[in-house]
Amino acid sequence: MSMPALTNDRASNVVPTASASSTASVVTMTPKQAPAAERYVKMAREVAVRVVPPLIVLVLFMLVWELLCRRAGSALPPPSRVFSDTRELIFDPFFDHGGIDKGLFWHLEASLRRVAIGYAIAAIVGVALGTLIGQSVWAMRGLDPIFQVLRTIPPLAWLPLSLAAFRDGQPSAIFVIFITSVWPIIINTAVGIRNIPQDYRNVAAVVQLNPLEFFAKIMIPAAAPYIFTGLRIGIGLSWLAIVAAEMLIGGVGIGFFIWDAWNSSHISEIILALFYVGIIGFVLDRLIAVVGKIVTRGTATN
Amino acid sequence: MAYLKLDHVDKVFTRGAATTEVLKDINLTIEKGEYVSIIGHSGCGKSTMLNIVAGLTTATTGGVLLEEREVNSPGPDRAVVFQNHSLLPWLTVYENVRLGVDKVFARTKTRAERDAWTMHNLNLVQMAHAKDKRPNEISGGMKQRVGIARALAMEPKVLLLDEPFGALDALTRAHLQDSVMALHQKLGNTILMITHDVDEAVLLSDRIVMMTNGPSAHIGEVLEVALPRPRKRLDLATNPTYVKCRQRVLEFLYERHRFVEAA
Numbered sequence: 316m317s318m319p320a321l322t323n324d325r326a327s328n329v330v331p332t333a334s335a336s337s338t339a340s341v342v343t344m345t346p347k348q349a350p351a352a353e354r355y356v357k358m359a360r361e362v363a364v365r366v367v368p369p370l371i372v373l374v375l376f377m378l379v380w381e382l383l384c385r386r387a388g389s390a391l392p393p394p395s396r397v398f399s400d401t402r403e404l405i406f407d408p409f410f411d412h413g414g415i416d417k418g419l420f421w422h423l424e425a426s427l428r429r430v431a432i433g434y435a436i437a438a439i440v441g442v443a444l445g446t447l448i449g450q451s452v453w454a455m456r457g458l459d460p461i462f463q464v465l466r467t468i469p470p471l472a473w474l475p476l477s478l479a480a481f482r483d484g485q486p487s488a489i490f491v492i493f494i495t496s497v498w499p500i501i502i503n504t505a506v507g508i509r510n511i512p513q514d515y516r517n518v519a520a521v522v523q524l525n526p527l528e529f530f531a532k533i534m535i536p537a538a539a540p541y542i543f544t545g546l547r548i549g550i551g552l553s554w555l556a557i558v559a560a561e562m563l564i565g566g567v568g569i570g571f572f573i574w575d576a577w578n579s580s581h582i583s584e585i586i587l588a589l590f591y592v593g594i595i596g597f598v599l600d601r602l603i604a605v606v607g608k609i610v611t612r613g614t615a616t617n
Numbered sequence: 618m619a620y621l622k623l624d625h626v627d628k629v630f631t632r633g634a635a636t637t638e639v640l641k642d643i644n645l646t647i648e649k650g651e652y653v654s655i656i657g658h659s660g661c662g663k664s665t666m667l668n669i670v671a672g673l674t675t676a677t678t679g680g681v682l683l684e685e686r687e688v689n690s691p692g693p694d695r696a697v698v699f700q701n702h703s704l705l706p707w708l709t710v711y712e713n714v715r716l717g718v719d720k721v722f723a724r725t726k727t728r729a730e731r732d733a734w735t736m737h738n739l740n741l742v743q744m745a746h747a748k749d750k751r752p753n754e755i756s757g758g759m760k761q762r763v764g765i766a767r768a769l770a771m772e773p774k775v776l777l778l779d780e781p782f783g784a785l786d787a788l789t790r791a792h793l794q795d796s797v798m799a800l801h802q803k804l805g806n807t808i809l810m811i812t813h814d815v816d817e818a819v820l821l822s823d824r825i826v827m828m829t830n831g832p833s834a835h836i837g838e839v840l841e842v843a844l845p846r847p848r849k850r851l852d853l854a855t856n857p858t859y860v861k862c863r864q865r866v867l868e869f870l871y872e873r874h875r876f877v878e879a880a
Contacts, residue, residue, distance in 0.1 A: 514703035517673055520691040522717045522771070532716070536707040611707075 392583050400583035415567055415575065423591060425567040426557050429485070430599075433492025434553050441497045441549070442542060445504025446534065455505070466498035470556035474563055484564035488557065495556040496549035500542070507541025508534055543607030550603050554596045619646035620807060621670070621775050625679035628665055639665050641833040643679070645826060647775075652801055652808045654818040656866060657828030658874070663811045666828075667779050670809060671697050683774060693721045696768035700780040702760040704752040710763050711748040714738055717771045738770040739763075741800060758789035765797065769804070778810035782817065791850065794821060802847055815870070819862045820848060827869045837874060840865055 377394050384393035392400065408420035447454045448462075473494050477487040515537055519529050535542075561570025569588055576584035628640040639662040647653050655663045668674040670681050672691035680687050683694065696717070704713045715735045722731055739745040742762040747755055752763070761781060768776055781797075782790040798821055801808060812818050818825045822842050829837040842862050844853070853859040 512703075514699055514701065515705065517671075517691070517697070517699065518703050518705065520673060521671065521693060521695070521697050522720050523692055524720065528720075533705070536705070539707075 392586070397583040397586045400581070401587040404584065404587060415565075415571065417567060419569075419572070419588070419591060422567055422569045422572045422588075423595065426561060426569045427595070429488050429561075429568070430492055430550075430553050430557050433489040434496055434550060436489075437493045437495075437497040437500055437549060437553070438546060440493075441500025441545065442504050442535075444497075445501040445542070445545070446508055446530070446538075448501065449505040449508025449538070450534075459505075462498065462501060466502070470495040470552070471559050471563070474560055478564075484566055488560045488564050488568075491556055491560045492553045496553040499548035499552065500545040503541045503545025503548070504538060507538030510541070511537045539611045540607070543603065543611060547600060547603045547607065550599050551596065554592075554599055558592060619682070620649040620651075620684060621647040621809070622682040623666075623670065623679070624682060626666070626669060626676045626681070627678045628662065628669065628674070629677045638833045639831055640669075640676075641835045643836060645836065645839075647807060647809065649807055650805045652810070652821055652823045653826060654810045654812050654822040654824075655826045655828060656812055656815065656818045656870070657834065658830055658870065659813065661828045661831045661834040663828055663834075664779060667697075667777055667809065667811050670775070671695050671777050673697075693717060693771035694774045695777055696771045696773035697777045697779060698761070698764045698768045698781045700783050702752070702757075702764040702784075704760055704763055704767075706752050709749050709751055710744060710755070711735060711739065713752070713763060714767045714770050717767050721771045735770060738766040741769060742766045742796065756789075758785055758793060761785065761793060762796070765793075765800070769800070769806075774807065776806045776808045778808060780811050780813065783813070790817075795850065797821065798846075798848065815863055815866045818866060819844075819859060820850065820853065825862070825866060827866065827874075829874050838865075838869055 381393045381395060383389070384391050385395075398405075404419055408418040410418045411421060444458070448458055449455075470491050473491050474487060477490040477494075478484070481487050481490065511534060515533050519533050524532060557568070558570040558573065561568035562574040565571050569592060573585050573588045576582075576588065623643050623645040626640060626643040627638070630637045630639055643666060645653075655666060657663045665674060669676050670688075672681075672688055672695065675689055680689065682688070688695065704710075705716070708716065715731070718726075718731050718735050718738075722734065726734060736745060736748070739748055742765050744759060744762050744766060747759060747763075752760055755763075761784075765781070778797075782793050785793065794817060797808075800806070801821075810818075810821065819842055825840045825842060826836055827838045827840065828834050840862060842858075844856065844858055844862075
């Protein structure tokens with residue numbers, strides 16, 4: 316080919332070590348490779364930096380709690396009491412004596428199942444409606460003000476209405492999850508769609524993508540970082556809402572487990588359940604964050 | 618017979634009650650295989666003009682004819698190389714080029730042929746080695762090469778370049794100008810390029826269209842660059858024709874149509 320000017324461009328792109336081996340005059344530079352042991356030490360140090368500080372704080376917190384609550388007549392049990400009271404629940408989360416007398420695993424599973432269904436519907440509806448609002452000015456003018464009002468309604472306020480409509484606890488709880496988590500998904504998706512650079516739209520126009528291809532190949536990937544922000548807020552809110560909703564609808568579920576423990580004055584069980592609720596909420600949040608990070612790699616860093 | 622023709626194109630932007638006439642009575646004919654540059658100060662509507670040819674903006678009156686047929690919507694027969702490359706960041710270099718190839722040759726080429734054609738075009742711009750990289754992993758010059766490959770791969774009748782080298786450093790720009798020149802030589806594309814760089818315009822073009830300042834910008838002067846091809850950057854520096862052409866454009870831009878900064 317007759318493009319002498321171009322050849323340099325490629326050479327400049329090669330890692331120095333690779334080109335060095337072909338030309339004798341250049342001093343070979345091997346990248347410093349740390350020995351295995353040294354690398355493990357470095358990795359361990361990095362992990363320690365993240366793990367040790369919260370552990371110290373946790374131990375201190377437990378210590379203070381223990382000291383404050385160990386005297387006789389205190390309202391709340393100290394950590395040692397919590398552990399001894401709930402030992403059975405901790406070590407046997409899978410028992411099932413029928414009715415609502417089940418291990419914690421089953422309660423959490425029931426709650427997670429409701430969240431999964433409600434959240435999945437919210438994700439689908441939210442992205443679809445968000446796309447509509449982001450893409451169509453008239454849809455935005457018509458729907459956005461209404462959504463802005465609806466989204467401020469506290470999740471539990473929907474519960475009586477949905478109980479009236481569905482006449483059953485299970486679908487009502489799922490509806491509450493849906494209605495709680497759908498708003499941030501709608502709003503963030505709409506913002507993401509509205510912020511698609513004109514350049515990408517121009518590219519799509521020149522290539523002549525049809526609306527369906529435009530949706531799948533341009534809109535969704537371009538708006539993905541925003542969509543995942545909405546999804547992450549949504550999962551957090553739905554986990555917040557499920558506990559409250561379950562307290563009211565009863566049956567199997569971590570929310571009702573807590574309420575039941577309160578009615579039976581098993582304060583230690585409440586504390587254990589709260590611990591699990593927190594951990595699972597954290598894991599759900601991280602899960603969506605990780606999925607988002609994988610899906611939006613490349614997009615976010617442009 | 619004119620290959621591409623801009624026929625009495627006017628463009629008026631209306632915002633509320635205020636109207637701004639950006640382009641006024643643009644008439645331009647471009648022959649097949651010709652390399653035409655449009656030069657003018659910023660804000661003179663040259664990008665608007667290119668967008669009208671691309672179909673991304675519609676002319677208020679008048680129209681664009683490509684091979685005697687009016688064009689008023691975007692299409693792959695007038696592929697654009699955008700100033701800021703506009704590669705889709707979530708696709709690899711290969712996928713970015715393949716996107717257009719798949720649409721344009723959906724019926725006429727098999728899957729294997731489309732793959733080969735994509736690679737062929739990446740090879741033309743010497744980017745085949747980076748085919749699996751994402752745009753944010755390659756340099757600005759390389760991104761623009763991929764942008765050129767994407768446009769070329771659509772086999773456009775007219776290649777539209779919207780200040781394609783504007784965002785690049787001087788050395789990279791020179792490299793890319795050379796390769797665009799080589800591609801034009803090799804493939805014989807019809808090219809319409811927007812630029813604000815006088816040397817670039819003279820080096821690359823067969824004709825230079827000089828725009829007056831806006832509002833109501835129009836074509837002030839058209840200059841033939843009668844330099845034989847292939848052109849060599851180094852030889853041209855002292856070439857009397859080159860120097861004269863350069864002088865003419867500079868005079869137009871800086872004496873007769875000085876850019877008056879809007880206070």
